[in-house]
Amino acid sequence: MSSCFLKVQNLRKSYGGLVHVLDGMNFQMEPKERIVVIGPSGSGKSTLLRCIMGLEKIDDGRIEFEGARYIEAQANRRKDNLVDTAVRAKIGMVFQHYTLFPHLTVLGNLVLSPIRARGESRASATERAMQLLKRLGLDNRANAYPGMLSGGQKQRVAIARALLLDPKIMLFDEVTSALDPELVAEVEGLMLELAEQKMSMMIVTHDMWFAKRIATRVIFCADGHIVEDAPPAKIFSDPAEPRTADFLKKVLHVDTVS
Amino acid sequence: MNLATSLSFLYDYRLALFTGLGNTLYFTSLGLAIGLPLGFIVSIIRQSGHPILKAIATTYVEIFRGTPVLVQLFWFFFCLPALLGVDLGNVTSTITTLALYMGAISSESCRAALKSIGAEQRDACIALGLPARVSVPYVILPQTIMRAVPTLLSNCVTLFKESALVSAVGMADLMYQGQMIADSTARPIEILTATALIYFFIAFSVTRIVTYYEQSFLKRLKL
Ligand SMILES: Nc1ncnc2c1ncn2[C@@H]1O[C@H](COP(=O)(O)OP(=O)(O)O)[C@@H](O)[C@H]1O
Numbered sequence: 191m192s193s194c195f196l197k198v199q200n201l202r203k204s205y206g207g208l209v210h211v212l213d214g215m216n217f218q219m220e221p222k223e224r225i226v227v228i229g230p231s232g233s234g235k236s237t238l239l240r241c242i243m244g245l246e247k248i249d250d251g252r253i254e255f256e257g258a259r260y261i262e263a264q265a266n267r268r269k270d271n272l273v274d275t276a277v278r279a280k281i282g283m284v285f286q287h288y289t290l291f292p293h294l295t296v297l298g299n300l301v302l303s304p305i306r307a308r309g310e311s312r313a314s315a316t317e318r319a320m321q322l323l324k325r326l327g328l329d330n331r332a333n334a335y336p337g338m339l340s341g342g343q344k345q346r347v348a349i350a351r352a353l354l355l356d357p358k359i360m361l362f363d364e365v366t367s368a369l370d371p372e373l374v375a376e377v378e379g380l381m382l383e384l385a386e387q388k389m390s391m392m393i394v395t396h397d398m399w400f401a402k403r404i405a406t407r408v409i410f411c412a413d414g415h416i417v418e419d420a421p422p423a424k425i426f427s428d429p430a431e432p433r434t435a436d437f438l439k440k441v442l443h444v445d446t447v448s
Numbered sequence: 449m450n451l452a453t454s455l456s457f458l459y460d461y462r463l464a465l466f467t468g469l470g471n472t473l474y475f476t477s478l479g480l481a482i483g484l485p486l487g488f489i490v491s492i493i494r495q496s497g498h499p500i501l502k503a504i505a506t507t508y509v510e511i512f513r514g515t516p517v518l519v520q521l522f523w524f525f526f527c528l529p530a531l532l533g534v535d536l537g538n539v540t541s542t543i544t545t546l547a548l549y550m551g552a553i554s555s556e557s558c559r560a561a562l563k564s565i566g567a568e569q570r571d572a573c574i575a576l577g578l579p580a581r582v583s584v585p586y587v588i589l590p591q592t593i594m595r596a597v598p599t600l601l602s603n604c605v606t607l608f609k610e611s612a613l614v615s616a617v618g619m620a621d622l623m624y625q626g627q628m629i630a631d632s633t634a635r636p637i638e639i640l641t642a643t644a645l646i647y648f649f650i651a652f653s654v655t656r657i658v659t660y661y662e663q664s665f666l667k668r669l670k671l
């Protein structure tokens with residue numbers, strides 16, 4: 191067993207057993223890489239991230255994390271995956287629609303899991319949460335309810351909530367897609383800050399300029415396969431695969447990102 | 449007929465009216481105390497239960513929502529003893545009917561509230577590593593209850609008003625007392641107006657509480 195950071199092997203996933211949304215996907219990731227996943231809508235980008243987070247049952251294949259077994263499909267028992275929840279705890283995910291808990295304050299959202307699931311004392315969790323909120327310029331919103339925040343603030347709180355659990359890797363699924371254009375920058379800015387701090391990340395985004403800026407590696411997916419896997423400088427200026435070039439032309443309305 | 453004599457006439461019968469109101473509140477609150485938890489349990493069975501339990505729960509809910517409460521009262525009072533030889537007595541059969549009716553209508557409210565907690569909230573719980581022993585009491589239940597409260601309170605008002613029907617099986621509730629006084633004194637106008645006002649005053653207060661709760665609380669949280 192090789193001990194790479196994240197290893198996805200022969201990952202297959204279908205909804206209702208018909209079309210394979212992920213049709214035998216393979217890739218590896220090293221620590222501190224920032225992989226941006228691009229591809230047409232419906233190509234399985236969200237599904238890939240959701241499988242890695244352990245939100246979906248996989249049909250076949252396995253996922254290893256830090257050299258340890260994490261998720262494995264069981265032969266003959268399609269409904270039953272082996273999932274190591276201790277490994278899952280090292281992975282954080284942020285969703286398109288924030289998914290904050292609306293009945294809890296910002297602070298309440300942050301400290302729920304540290305206190306109730308990890309047994310941290312309220313005092314210590316609150317202190318860490320307030321420090322983090324302060325760093326993000328959100329400490330004055332600690333006692334606000336999510337319904338009172340702007341979309342950008344909500345998404346930054348969602349990121350903070352995941353960060354407070356000290357993840358080894360963060361998964362971002364189109365986290366700016368639901369935001370008004372003028373609020374995108376504050377969330378992308380925060381992600382760039384995390385990049386500076388060498389956080390390992392997998393990011394699904396339609397914002398190719400942001401992808402170019404944050405990625406150390408870009409994966410282009412279509413039909414449940416990885417079509418191309420290359421550094422951003424290469425894929426955006428000189429894609430090897432015609433399908434990649436086609437896709438980029440469509441989303442950019444120009445030939446390359448300059 | 450002037451106001452002073454009307455009021456003094458009503459004043460003479462205040463005791464009978466208040467006894468009736470007491471009985472109305474007694475039947476209603478027992479109906480609520482049994483019906484609300486029943487509704488909650490039935491909603492959970494209907495969402496995630498065994499197929500046979502689910503079919504039984506669904507049949508129960510549809511029958512009680514689809515028939516008049518008066519028919520249900522008569523059925524438990526007259527038919528149950530004749531068919532099964534079980535005579536509950538009029539008080540027990542009345543409370544049973546109200547509780548079963550309340551259970552049926554409030555199970556629908558709970559079911560809608562449970563459904564409205566999206567899959568995304570459950571995903572967030574998993575991503576944050578919350579086991580069910582945390583996510584159910586701290587995330588799912590509070591949101592379900594907050595969302596169900598307005599409709600459940602409206603159900604309470606409905607039950608309170610429908611409870612006037614128990615006078616038809618001889619229960620001495622507010623409606624029954626009003627009717628008796630009206631018949632024996634031949635002065636229905638004052639007494640039935642007063643009865644209506646008492647029902648209205650209580651139902652209206654609860655409805656205002658619902659509106660206040662929705663506007664101040666749910667809107668603020670954007671729930
Ligand atoms: N819960 C689901 N049930 C059935 N089909 C689904 C479900 N989630 C996604 N799909 C289907 O799987 C395919 C891939 O979806 P998704 O991973 O969301 O794509 P992407 O994020 O790349 O747009 C789509 O065709 C979508 O309709």
Ligand SMILES: [Mg+2]
Binds near residue numbers: 235236237364
């Ligand atoms: Mg998606």
